[in-house]
Amino acid sequence: MDKDSVGIVETQYFDIDEPFILESGKTLENITVAYETYGELNSDKSNAILICHALTGDSHAAGWHKGADKPGWWEIVIGPGKILDSEKYFLICSNVLGGCKGTTGPSSINPKTGHEYGIDFPVITIKDMVDVQKVLVDSFGIRQLYAVIGGSMGGMQVIQWAISYPDMMKKAIPIATTARSSPQQIAFNEVGRQAIFSDPCWNGGNYYGTGKIPRNGLSLARMIAHITYLSDESMYLKFGRDLQDKDEISYDFSLDFQVESYLHHQGESFVKRFDANSYLYITKAVDLFDVAVNNSVVEGFKDVKAKIEVISVDSDWLYPTEQSTEIVAALNANDVEVSFSEIKSSYGHDAFLLEKGQLHYLLSKFLSDTIVEDLMTEDVPTIREEDSIKKAAILMLDKNVTHIPIVTDDNKLIGIVTSWDVSKSIAINSEKLSDIMTTTVKYCHASDSIEDVSVLMRKHDISCLPVVDDDFVVRGMITSDQVNNPYYDIK
Ligand SMILES: CC(=O)SCCNC(=O)CCNC(=O)[C@H](O)C(C)(C)COP(=O)(O)OP(=O)(O)OC[C@H]1O[C@@H](n2cnc3c(N)ncnc32)[C@H](O)[C@@H]1OP(=O)(O)O
Numbered sequence: 001m002d003k004d005s006v007g008i009v010e011t012q013y014f015d016i017d018e019p020f021i022l023e024s025g026k027t028l029e030n031i032t033v034a035y036e037t038y039g040e041l042n043s044d045k046s047n048a049i050l051i052c053h054a055l056t057g058d059s060h061a062a063g064w065h066k067g068a069d070k071p072g073w074w075e076i077v078i079g080p081g082k083i084l085d086s087e088k089y090f091l092i093c094s095n096v097l098g099g100c101k102g103t104t105g106p107s108s109i110n111p112k113t114g115h116e117y118g119i120d121f122p123v124i125t126i127k128d129m130v131d132v133q134k135v136l137v138d139s140f141g142i143r144q145l146y147a148v149i150g151g152s153m154g155g156m157q158v159i160q161w162a163i164s165y166p167d168m169m170k171k172a173i174p175i176a177t178t179a180r181s182s183p184q185q186i187a188f189n190e191v192g193r194q195a196i197f198s199d200p201c202w203n204g205g206n207y208y209g210t211g212k213i214p215r216n217g218l219s220l221a222r223m224i225a226h227i228t229y230l231s232d233e234s235m236y237l238k239f240g241r242d243l244q245d246k247d248e249i250s251y252d253f254s255l256d257f258q259v260e261s262y263l264h265h266q267g268e269s270f271v272k273r274f275d276a277n278s279y280l281y282i283t284k285a286v287d288l289f290d291v292a293v294n295n296s297v298v299e300g301f302k303d304v305k306a307k308i309e310v311i312s313v314d315s316d317w318l319y320p321t322e323q324s325t326e327i328v329a330a331l332n333a334n335d336v337e338v339s340f341s342e343i344k345s346s347y348g349h350d351a352f353l354l355e356k357g358q359l360h361y362l363l364s365k366f367l368s369d370t371i372v373e374d375l376m377t378e379d380v381p382t383i384r385e386e387d388s389i390k391k392a393a394i395l396m397l398d399k400n401v402t403h404i405p406i407v408t409d410d411n412k413l414i415g416i417v418t419s420w421d422v423s424k425s426i427a428i429n430s431e432k433l434s435d436i437m438t439t440t441v442k443y444c445h446a447s448d449s450i451e452d453v454s455v456l457m458r459k460h461d462i463s464c465l466p467v468v469d470d471d472f473v474v475r476g477m478i479t480s481d482q483v484n485n486p487y488y489d490i491k
């Protein structure tokens with residue numbers, strides 16, 4: 001086990017005692033939520049990050065279960081010193097409602113009948129999954145999450161969190177996802193469901209305890225879906241047209257190619273770890289996901305407050321980059337602080353589970369806690385409104401600065417003069433600072449985050465901001481060079 005792993009972990013369970021009303025209006029009772037946490041919640045409960053898993057993930061995102069031969073599904077990003085640093089953050093991941101890894105789903109016992117729900121389990125939505133997570137998060141006494149993050153269906157949950165609970169998180173990171181499932185995504189899911197339905201062992205969903213499970217149907221569903229998680233290029237790179245355990249093609253219907261063998265392996269491994277009915281319910285929840293209000297994604301995002309980093313994968317043809325840029329455009333239209341990055345990878349959709357280096361770079365920048373005070377220059381020259389432009393010009397040359405705050409006698413900010421303003425004074429033949437100074441000055445505070453300041457600078461095309469305290473007294477200056485220094489937040 002690597003020293004940058006959270007080590008041995010155990011899944012925990014949380015019971016929701018109250019009846020739970022679903023988006024459909026139906027009620028579920030006795031919901032249990034399986035979850036894992038890594039790291040410690042700090043005293044003011046401000047360092048929690050919720051990790052939302054994808055379609056077939058679970059609460060075991062990191063570390064090792066005793067005796068297991070594989071770690072959690074996002075071990076590459078979670079652990080001491082990693083991007084989701086368990087020494088810095090309190091990380092929570094829970095299995096979704098409808099799942100089969102400890103959270104209540106169709107394979108759970110229906111308290112009304114004493115038997116597994118099967119397809120008596122109500123149809124659930126991404127919003128229901130998020131509402132259940134909210135109860136879990138509340139149970140820790142957390143008033144605001146530092147961030148919510150997830151890929152694919154996990155990204156849908158992130159988006160739903162930002163919409164349903166806009167004050168509950170500072171930052172949100174939806175990866176390789178969409179604001180609404182496309183016809184193509186729904187189509188692939190439907191083919192997968194039909195594969196399960198057509199397996200006689202599915203038996204109308206009543207296969208628990210029969211000794212038979214819809215193995216072939218579920219395996220076929222996964223084989224189809226798994227193709228969509230890869231790219232054509234990654235399949236060439238992995239297999240080419242190489243044959244599996246033979247030197248010549250066999251001219252029958254046995255497996256010839258490595259890619260066939262690989263897909264069978266993916267299907268068979270999946271059947272060992274997943275419940276067919278859960279697959280039906282969760283893919284249905286994905287299909288129903290659509291944040292649009294009155295067919296407008298912009299309207300759907302109107303209440304979002306979190307700062308958002310949208311990430312896509314260039315080779316993802318299942319959740320293509322255009323779906324991420326649709327999210328970005330709709331957030332921009334609502335004046336939400338949003339940034340966008342595209343992972344360059346040949347892996348396809350599943351790149352969000354694999355591209356450690358790029359995830360590290362993108363996420364550490366976005367999650368960084370660096371504030372203005374950490375980077376600003378404190379000892380800055382200032383000037384009075386009544387001073388001459390010549391004095392400003394000399395000060396700029398002496399101190400090697402391009403921006404000088406204009407202050408009152410008690411050092412309160414009233415304006416700013418730039419080297420460009422000084423040049424302008426020659427053109428308009430002026431000697432008075434008051435003729436050329438800007439009085440509607442953009443400013444920031446020492447406690448502001450670097451991301452905030454970076455956005456402000458980009459939005460107004462400003463390269464330098466005065467830093468003031470609550471009384472508008474100038475405490476320093478921060479420049480775009482300081483904000484954009486790529487090394488400041490990389491551990
Ligand atoms: C939140 C969540 O998303 S959790 C769910 C995520 N996990 C999954 O989706 C599990 C299945 N998915 C995968 O395996 C995904 O491709 C990934 C992203 C997780 C792993 O990708 P990679 O590291 O590139 O692995 P790759 O796709 O090559 O698969 C490796 C497996 O295929 C097997 N394999 C490779 N070639 C062949 C072959 N020719 N014949 C049979 N099996 C093969 C390997 O033995 C290995 O098996 P194992 O997983 O049982 O150890």
Ligand SMILES: N[C@@H](CCO)C(=O)O
Pocket residue numbers: 054055056057152153229350
């Ligand atoms: N391969 C991942 C991502 C699918 O979106 C999973 O099975 O959950």
